[in-house]
């Protein structure tokens with residue numbers, strides 16, 4: 001049973017059933033935040049809810065949510081807000097990653113990636129902005145990727161979807177400039193989660209526990225943009241953006 005409690009800061013996370021979303025939930029709970037956790041796999045969210053409540057988390061709302069269903073996104077935001085009273089932070093984190101060369105990757109996977117990482121992301125941001133506007137403040141956090149900095153072979157649709165996330169948040173940050181709504185873009189490198197376990201190589205990979213802590217540290221610092229971890233990815237991201245195509249073509 002979910003009972004309403006208010007007080008400490010609250011955070012709404014999409015894609016909280018696994019990987020970075022789950023680890024951010026654990027880290028935020030450890031720091032005393034009230035939580036609204038969403039993803040499609042409700043069984044995993046309920047198991048996490050139990051675990052966090054046993055560890056003393058003050059309030060944990062969970063709900064099944066497919067971010068590609070915009071009506072459901074609106075409804076779950078309303079339910080979470082009714083439960084928590086307000087939403088201080090929204091982490092638009094849900095995402096999928098399909099790799100394959102253009103023309104070879106099944107187009108259904110291209111469409112799924114766009115639907116989840118762009119349409120679902122934008123539906124989440126839209127609902128968050130309506131909530132923040134109504135309450136007069138809020139902090140929107142979007143999880144992009146270092147893949148946004150340069151399209152690489154077999155990473156076309158994923159990189160394009162994350163470039164869209166980064167550009168969308170740049171526009172939103174400018175729209176919100178000087179006002180009470182803050183916009184943060186976090187661009188992880190490789191953090192050990194199911195999304196990249198099949199990858200041929202994962203340079204500079206870090207454990208998910210470290211990744212979750214770094215993400216929450218950056219959110220609490222209210223940074224505008226950061227790679228995660230900052231180093232070496234802040235440098236790699238700048239380098240990769242200017243490498244000639246002949247060099248990028250060797251990334252296979």
Ligand SMILES: NC(=O)c1ccc[n+]([C@@H]2O[C@H](COP(=O)([O-])OP(=O)(O)OC[C@H]3O[C@@H](n4cnc5c(N)ncnc54)[C@H](OP(=O)(O)O)[C@@H]3O)[C@@H](O)[C@H]2O)c1
Nearest residue numbers: 015017018019020039040041066067094095190191193195
């Ligand atoms: N791990 C990395 O190295 C890395 C690097 C750069 C960026 N990222 C980004 O970080 C975010 C989290 O990825 P992760 O590494 O934690 O991968 P993950 O372990 O595979 O988690 C992905 C999460 O997204 C949720 N999700 C997928 N499709 C969804 C949908 N249609 N509606 C709602 N939730 C959905 C999944 O939950 P359900 O299946 O239960 O719905 C799951 O909780 C993604 O946006 C990813 O692109 C990760």
